Amino acid sequence: MFSNKVVLITGASSGIGAATAVRFASESAKLALTGRNLENLQVTAQKCQEKNNLKPLIIKANLDLDGDVKYIIDITIKTYERLDVLINNAGIFFVSNPEDANMEVYDKIFSTNVRSIYLLTSLAIPYLTQSKGVVVNVSSLAGLRPFSQFIPYSMSKAALDHFTRCLALHLAPKQVRVNSINPGLVPTDIFRRAGIPDADVELIFEKSKESHLLGRAGTVEETAEVILFLASEKSSFVTGETLIMDGGCHLNTTAL
Template sequence: MFSSKVVLITGASSGIGAATAVRFAAEGAKLALTGRNLENLQTTAQKCEEKSQLKPVIIKADLDLDDDVKNIINTVIKVYEKLDVLINNAGIFFISNPEDGNMEVYDKIFSTNVRSIYLLTSLAIPHLIKTKGAIVNVSSLAAIRPFALFTPYCMSKAALDHFTRCLALQLGPKQVRVNSVNPGVVPTDIHRRAGMSAEQIQFMYEKCKDSHLLGRPGTVDEAAEVILFLASEKSSFVTGETLLMDGGCHLSSAAL
């Protein structure tokens, strides 16, 4: 399905990004993987190579640094000479709300979850126009459903969804499709890195039995399948969509 396609995935060192990389590798994609943790990126790359016998390009990068972002695109084009698919997966999450007045956390969330994606996408657009490519943004249920103590994160994902719609409107006539996938709770390291305790995380997963209509959290592999679909020709007439992958949580009256 992707044997002639060059796919760039951010946040590919763990979680949804890593699972997505392996899934695209299984379809024969030529991969460029970015993340902050080089060791984890190498682990992901090895798993990808086992699937396709193609060695991914690894780019260690901090998306909060403009020079790193520019280097990502420059490296992809230098190695592969084109770009077909951009997966904006990298993102961070912290417990924070307006009552704590913590602007450092607010700025950090918006820098990674919004600004870096805007810059990386801007740099990628000329190359995606040439290939009539696709962009998939990894958003969240939090973009449409408010959660206490997660205000900056919810705001950042709402901004990402509207970026998806605006960009789809702009790039549609140029045959570049732009969509988002919006997962509900998916067990990854993001919650631990946000400072949640093991007990808090386990409690949240248990609450999914009530808050998610299908009675469980999602999986990284399920998210990867949706991302693959939105990037593929199977969704060739889909653009500007924010596709919920939340086990029906957005319909539930139960709180997380």
């Protein structure tokens, strides 16, 4: 399905990004994988290579640094000479609310979850235009439904969703499609990296059995399948979409 196509995935060192990389590798994609943790990126790359015998391009980079963002695009094009799919997966999460007035956390969230994606995508547009490519943004249910416990994070994902719609409108004449996937709870390290104790993380996912109507959280593999769909020709007439994948959580008004 993706033979000879170049797929750039951010946040590929763990979680949804790593699972997505492996899934695309199984479809013979040529991969450019970026993240901050080089050791984890190498683990992901090895799993990908076992799928298709193609060695992914590994790019250790910090998306909060403009120079690193430019380098990601430059080295990808230098290596593969094209770009067909951009998957903006990297993101961070912190519990922060207006009473905290923690503007450092607020700025950090928006720098990673919005600003870096805007810049990376902008730099990728000329190459995606040439290939009539696809952008898939990994957002969150929090971008479409209000959650009072993590307002800055929810705001950042709402901004990402509207960027998806605006960019889809802008790039449609160039035959470049842009969509978002909006997962509910999916077991990754995002909560632990935010400093939330393991016991609290376990409680969050235990509660997902009630908040998600299908009685469980999602998986990284399920998320990767939806990302693959949005990037593939199977969704060739889909653009500007924010596709909810949350086991019915958005229908459960008691969970909001």
